[in-house]
Structure formats: C-alpha cells, structure tokens
Amino acid sequence: MPTIKNVTCPVCGTFCDDIELTIKNNKITDVKNACAMGEAKFLGYADTHHRNTKPQIRKNGELVETTWNEAIKKAAQILAEAKYPLLYGWSSTSCEAIRFGVELAEETGGVIDNTSSVCHGPSILSIQDQGISTCTLGQIRHRADLIVYWGSDPYSAHPRHLERYTAFTDGRFEPSEWRRYVSRLRGVISEKKLARASKLVLMEEASIPPITGHQIPPMLEMEEERKLIVIDVRRTRSAEFADYFIQVEPNKDYELLQAMRMLVKNEELEVDQVAGVPVDVLEKVVDVMINCKFGIFFFGVGLTMSVGKHRNIDAALALTIDLNFRTKFVIMPMRGHFNVTGANTVFLWQTGYPFAIDFSQGYPKYNPGETSTVDILARDESDAALVIASDPVANFPKNAAQNLVKNPLIVIDPEKSATALMADVVLPSAFVGIEAEGTAYRMDSVPLPLKKVVKPSRNCLSDEKILQRILKEVRRLKKAAKET
Amino acid sequence: MAKIKVTLISGRTISQGTSKEHGKTSQEYYENVATCEIDPEDLKTLGIKGGENVKVSTEHGTVTVKAIESKRGPHPKIIYMPYGPWVNTIVNPATHGTGMPSYKGIPAEIEPATSTERVLSLQELLEQTFRKQPPNAHN
Secondary structure, three states: OOEEEEEOOOOEOOOOOOEEEEEEOOEEEEEEOOOHHHHHHHHHOOOOOOEOOOOEEEEOOEEEEOOHHHHHHHHHHHHHHOOOEEEEEOOOOOHHHHHHHHHHHHHHOOEEEEHHHHOOHHHHHHHHHHOOOOOOHHHHHHHOOEEEEEOOOHHHHOOOHHHHOOOOOOOOOOOOOHHHHHHHHHHHHHHHHHHHHHHHHHOOOOOOOOOOOOOOOHHHHOOOOOEEEEEEOOOOHHHHHOOEEEEOOOOOHHHHHHHHHHHHOOOOOOOOEEOOEEHHHHHHHHHHHHHOOEEEEEEOHHHHOOOOOHHHHHHHHHHHHHHOOOOEEEEEEOOOEOOHHHHHHHHHHHHOOOOOEEOOOOOOEEOOOOOOHHHHHHOOOOOEEEEEOOOHHHHOOHHHHHHHHHOOEEEEOOEOOHHHHOOOEEEOEOOEOOOEOEEEEOOOOOEEEEOOOOOOOOOOEOHHHHHHHHHHHHHHHHHHHHHO | OOOEEEEEEEEOOHHHHHHHHOOOOOHHHHHHHOEEEEOHHHHHHHOOOOOOEEEEEEOOEEEEEEEEEOOOOOOOOEEEEEOOOOHHHOOEOOOOOOOOOEOEEEEEEEEEOOOOOOOOOHHHHHHHHHOOOOOOOOO
C-alpha cells in the first residue's frame, strides 16, 4: 500500500507538515503523526453523510439536486444582480482559490472578508497601529527559553503546537521540558494515591493539593531551564502542562497587561492585586520574563474576543516592546484555520488590505467596524452572500446570521455545514489538502503546499475551479446586461 | 427555582474540534457542542447534576443545553460553552467598531431547565432561528 509522507494537515493554524497517510483504493486507511482533529478529518472526510455530494438549488423552500451548469448559472445570477453582495469565509481554502475570490469581489462590487474578522481581526488592527516584533516557529523551537500562552488553549485548538514548536520539542539550543512535566505529573499522581489511601485508612476526606497555586514553583526562578507559563480565565488543559498558571479574571486582561508593563519599567503598583492576581506573584513572573534569554507570547482569541478587544492586543504588543528593552521577546497570534494567514496575505497583496474590503466604490476600501461582515449584517446592508470554506450560520451572533440567511445565499463547501443547510445554492467542493492541491500559510506566515492525496468524487470540483466558473459567468451576465 | 448570575465564555474544546470533522449534523457534534461546563459548586447551588439540562440566558437570548460538571475548576460563576450554533444564539453581537462580536466575557444567568425545555437538535435550532427548512440530514 502506498504511503505518502510529509503531508500538510488542513485543519488548524499549526499546519503540521509531517503527516503520513496510507492510501488504499483511493481511500485513506491510516494516519500517522496527526492530532485528534487531523486524524478525524483525514479518516472521516469521505463520509457521504456529512458531505455535500451534488450541486443543489432551493426550489419552493426546499433544497433539490441540480446540474453543475444550472447551479453555477444561478449563483452567478444572484451575484450579478446583487447591489452589495458579501463574499465571506476563505480561511479553509487555498491561496489560489482566494485569488479568484478577490477578482469576483471586484467584479461584483461587493465586500470580501475572511474569518479573521471574527477571530484575530482586532489583532490585525492593533498590529497595524503598533507594529509587531515576531519570528518564525522554527526560531521558537530552537531558541525560546520562555513560552507564554495568553488567552489560548493549544491543547484544544492547536493540539500539536506544544509538541512541534514550543515547550515539548527538542530544539537545537533548548531541550524539551517533557521529562520535567512527566516527573511533576508522577508527583501529582502519587499525592492523589496517598490522599486516597489515607482516606481509606483514616476514614476521613483528605484534600488533594492543587498542581499550582499562587506559590511560585522554585524551577521558575532557575535560569537554565525552558519554561512554560499559561495565562487564562480558567485552568485549561494546556494550563496543566504549564510550569506556572496565572488565572486572570474574565475581561481583565488589559489591566493585567498594563500592570506587567509598569513592573517591567520598574514602577511600583500601589495595590495588592490586579485582575485577581497578587502583585507579589506578578512581580516574580515579570522577573522571569525579564531574565529569560528569548521569550515569546502566543496570544489567542481570549484577548481579542473579550472586553477591550484590539486594545488588549495594543497592551500585549506594547508589553513585548517594553520587554525588548530588557531582553529579547517576540509575540505571535495563534491563528485558527489552517489558511487564515493565507487569506490575509492574499487579500493584502491583491488589494492592500488584509480583511473587510469593500469594492462598492470600484476601488478597495477598508474600514473594519463599517466594512466588516458582522457589522454589515447587523445593519442589514448586504443583499446576497457567497460563503466559502466557513460556517457563519454556526459561528455568527444570531441577528447577523439571520440577516445572512434571509437574503440569497450561495455556499461553496465540501460539508453540510449549518450554513450549507440554510443555503439557496450549494456547490459541493473537494477538500483542499486531501482531494485538491494548493498553497496555504502557516500561522507564522510560512507558505507550505497542500497536497492532493486522493481523487475527489466526480461531482465535486475544487474551490478554485468553482470560483473561476462563477467569475466567468458573472462577467458574461454583466457584459450582456451592458449591451442590452 | 435557583438562578445564578455568571460570566459566559465561549471557546474551542478538543471534542468540539474533532466532532466537527465528523459533520455538524452528527450526533457527536450535538453531544459535544450543545453543552455548558459549570463549576461543581454552581451546579450544587442550582441543585442539578452534570448531564441534566440547563437554561442559559443573556440579554441577547436564551438557549437550553446539557450541563457538564467542569473539570477545569475551580472557576465559580464562570460558565464555558463550546463554539457553535447553540451558544451563538445568545452571544453579544456588539463589535464596538472592530468587526469582532463579544464571544467571551458575557454577563449571563443560568437556571435548571424545566421538563418541557429540551436541547434542540441542529435542524430544530436552525428552523426555529431562521424559519427556513433545512434538508433532512442524518442525526
């Protein structure tokens, strides 16, 4: 059976490129190296129960199967007739497909926006204001001796991030801290066993000490060790891997970041605690940051989706700048979809802006808050939409999703997403990275190839091909309308 | 009936991440996403156990989901719901001029669901929210 090595994983922004797939009769039968999400996708992608298998059009309120020609014509007609269509999604498809999306947006005079609008959009706003000191993940793997995840739970959202790029990887200059974690875990297990035994013997409830409290573990102050700190509103699974966990009160990240900035600048905090964290603990943690050789903040949507939004990122970027006066520190957003960075990149090189781009004036205009999808939908301004490679009906607030669904809705998706179930035209696409090839950008803006490892079903076309056909038909319709 | 004021955080869970790959119309997705992780102390106050239904309300809406006893505690007065169509019926749509709705840190209230309030399937939820007929997918 043929085995294909070095396959990239089309799931999250970690975009692992070491997956090994065994293929038998055009089916993936075995997956090596992938995380739970990657494995579920590679082994389950072909299940027709959740795939869109044929083009569909809504007739008399019901979705019915149709031909490709009819479906493309209907989609093009909706877009050509719309005054202000919305072209949304893009983060789970290839850069090659996204390029045609931008052309289509320009042709239809609509708005093109990608999922970073409801993910790291605020981070982008802030990076445009402040600038960012960052690097590639390889640098982190080999050199970083302090890893901080803030408002991010890589165990759940980027399962192999820790193992491939940060605390649990053996870098050239920084060893993995896996052994230390395992010995700490053994300690906790022994404590639990002891507690259980004493409960049996003494017939009374024995308390199990928490893994970390507010007490700083001694290793955090040792210089020669790679360290992992997690800052979050609850003890996530990732927090349990950490050498130290700081629990911040919800919506108070901004205060904590600014307090840290004061401490980095040797200013005194005249309070006992900030955002639920005692100041003496904060002082020690900031000491660890200042004394590291090369530190990194990985920040998640815990910062962008809470109160403060882009202002939280302003504070995080400013803290990184401040720390660079004392040591070397970088910062990186934990991007969600495998090609959300690519969507930003393609939009940027084609239009000058990374998301929320409005072509209604005939030229690209960018003003998030005004030209971003959720705001346009909340104000009920768009009159049609094309959604590709994302599921806004499942992921947008109710009023925005309702206004999306009430107008003609075209969906290009391999799967029966909530949005596809609500669509008026469904165009079944091949899974890029499994059934179609292309290019995607990892979270650190490194482009990698997406491989085609199996042939798609005859009824599924690649996103790129579908968009090309719609674009051609829209141009034909517009030309015909001009001539009459 | 007991009611508690809490802060609602929505976010990714690994089971949500894997079950979405099994399909959004799948039983796994329904079981893993139409849920709410609640601190054990708060569950006691409500007088319910993990696995029973709970009603979560914000000023933007109300949804009934399955309560799960949080293993990530202690986080009293903080509830956690996986990203997905259920929680998004009650999140705060205000973007404050950034394009980003507030998916985390939303003031909410939880109370035990009555016997008539059950957890809607994805199809039922879509029909109720959008008044549009979803095709019959497997469930």
